[in-house]
Amino acid sequence: MLERGEVANSWRRERWESLRLLTPNWQSRLPGLRYDGPDPDGYMSMPEVTEFIDRFAKAAGAPVRTGVNVTSVRTAGDQFQVTTSDGEISSRSVVIASGACNRPAVPPLSAAVPSSLLQLTPFDYRGPGQLPDGGVLVVGASATGVQLAAEISRSGRPVTLSVGEHVRLPRLYRGQDVLWWMDAAGIWDQRYDEVDDLDRARRLPSPQLVGTPERSTLDLNALTGLGVELVGRLAAVRDGRALFSGGLRNVFSLADLKLNRLLDSFDEWALTSGRDGDFAAPERFEPTRVPAAGRLSLDLADGEIRTVLWATGFRPDYGWLDIPVTDQKGRLRHEGGVTDCPGLYALGLPVLLRRKSTFLYGIEDDAREVIAHLAGYLS
Ligand SMILES: Cc1cc2nc3c(=O)[nH]c(=O)nc-3n(C[C@H](O)[C@H](O)[C@H](O)COP(=O)(O)OP(=O)(O)OC[C@H]3O[C@@H](n4cnc5c(N)ncnc54)[C@H](O)[C@@H]3O)c2cc1C
Secondary structure (H helix, E strand, O other), X not given: OEXXXXXXXXXXXXOOOOOEOOOOHHHOEEOOEEOOOOOOOOOOEHHHHHHHHXXXXXXXXXXXXXXXXEEEEEEEOOEEEEEEOOEEEEEOOEEEOOOOOOEEOOOHHHHHOXXXXXXXXXXXXXXXXXXXXXXXXXXXXXXXXXXXXXXXXXXXXXXXXXXOOOEEOOXXXXXXXXXXXXXXXXXXXXXXXXXXXXXXXXXOOOEEOOOOOOOOOOOHHHHHHHOOXXXXXXXXXXXXXXXXXOOHHHHHHHHHHHHHHHHHHHHHHHHHOOOHHHOOOOOOOOOOOOOOOOOOEEEOOOOOEEEEEEOOOEEOOXXXXXXXXXXXXXXXXXXXXXXXXXXXXXXXXXXXXXXXXXXXXXHHHHHHHHHHHHHHXXX
């Protein structure tokens, strides 16, 4: 196992200080290691996550070579030739487990943002103290965007949040964590070949969730309550002005509709499984409030906004992979983790084999299947 940094590198180096997992502690499990602390319904801080993964690496006796950067993987006959910062390796098989979130995905229109503004990605952002005083435009309202918008707003800076398509979730539903409901109703175990629109499922933004000791909901209504101004999707930056799409009402209605459908499916599961009486009564949440006079543009040059924070998602980086197994958008082509290059496998990508594939607790089932295929290939 080659790792360019340390064990749990992404959690140590690429996350902001206040981040906690949005998955509850009982869901933090790796093969043979489960959370066994006093707070199964809590959410791990970054030091706790790195400690957990460190503990797993030791318990599993994983043969990790840290500080070894892979700079090229190519085929050489029926072998793979791997070039690393610590020499050459040849192997009959390679598993790509380099992560789904190696780089922030910043849209090209960022180049038109006036140079007087500070631009940051979640990889650069550590906390609000590093920002200049003044307004902050956060672009993207999925898990990262809503969490950073809330934190920056609480630091006293005016925040404008640009909202595109998003997934709204309450933290708790009928007294249970919403991720518990998804687990119980079998959603996370749904396989890639059962999903209606796999391409879409793989591109689905992360849900608007935060892990806090209070187990509070962080949806757009909560952000409006904090004083965050909501605007539409950032469509262009022209002559120093940010231009936002209209139609926030439609974007909100769609997210509310999907939320209600999901809650309906939980209620149905509770009834059919005979467990309805175990939970509080079904509830429905207030529709997302549409701002009375939503702005369609914002002057980025007049000093009101001092920082733009791109919470526009993450991408894998295959710059080191010299085998033609990626598509035009740079995504790895694979069928349940098996690429069309014999002996080359992948793990840890969105909906690789199941909806839970990119969660810590999702890796075990996927790894067993991918490694079974690999073992068959080797023998
Ligand atoms: C902001 C954020 C919040 C998240 N929150 C949660 C959560 O609450 N719960 C949850 O279950 N999951 C969460 N995730 C998903 C999380 O990334 C995965 O659960 C898990 O970290 C994926 O593990 P991985 O080993 O596949 O990828 P990574 O953790 O990205 O590990 C890949 C490793 O490969 C190394 N690497 C990459 N390229 C090379 C190379 N060329 N040579 C050598 N080494 C290389 C990297 O240094 C890295 O250590 C979150 C992700 C992000 C970005």
